[in-house]
Amino acid sequence: MFKIALSATYRIKIHVEIPAESGKIDKSDFTAEFKRCDLEKLDELRKEPQRDVIRAVLVGWDGLVDEDNNAVPFNEATREAVLAIPQAMFALIETFWSSVQTAKQKN
Known part of the structure; x- marks a missing residue:
């Protein structure tokens, strides 16, 4: 059943792959929270x-941690730090x- 009344935000898993010094790929993920946008805003x-x-x-986000496995709070400074990592951005x-x-294709 489709609900026309949607929340203002939604959460979705982000998968990040970063090349490691060993030559392998480090795979990790976290959950991002995005604002919903109507077609005009998109x-x-x-x-x-x-x-x-x-x-x-x-x-917002969940599951994003620092080098000591402490949760990283969402704020402007930490968002910019994440966006400075090309693979994460x-x-x-x-x-x-x-x-x-x-949603865009169906309309």
Whole structure:
């Protein structure tokens, strides 16, 4: 059953793969919380630099830890630290647009 009344945000798992010094790939994940956007807002966001898109829609996360396995709080400084990691930023971008792609295609 489809509900027309949706929450203002939604949560989705982000998979990040970062090359390690050993030559292997370190795979990890965390859960991002994104703002829901209507089609008009999505059209506006498509014209923006992708880093700005994530700044606009990423409103929280869970499962993101520092080198001592302490939870990293979501705030502007930690968001910018995550966006400075290319693999994390691209994973966020790809997952966000994939999460809205089906809705865009159906309309």
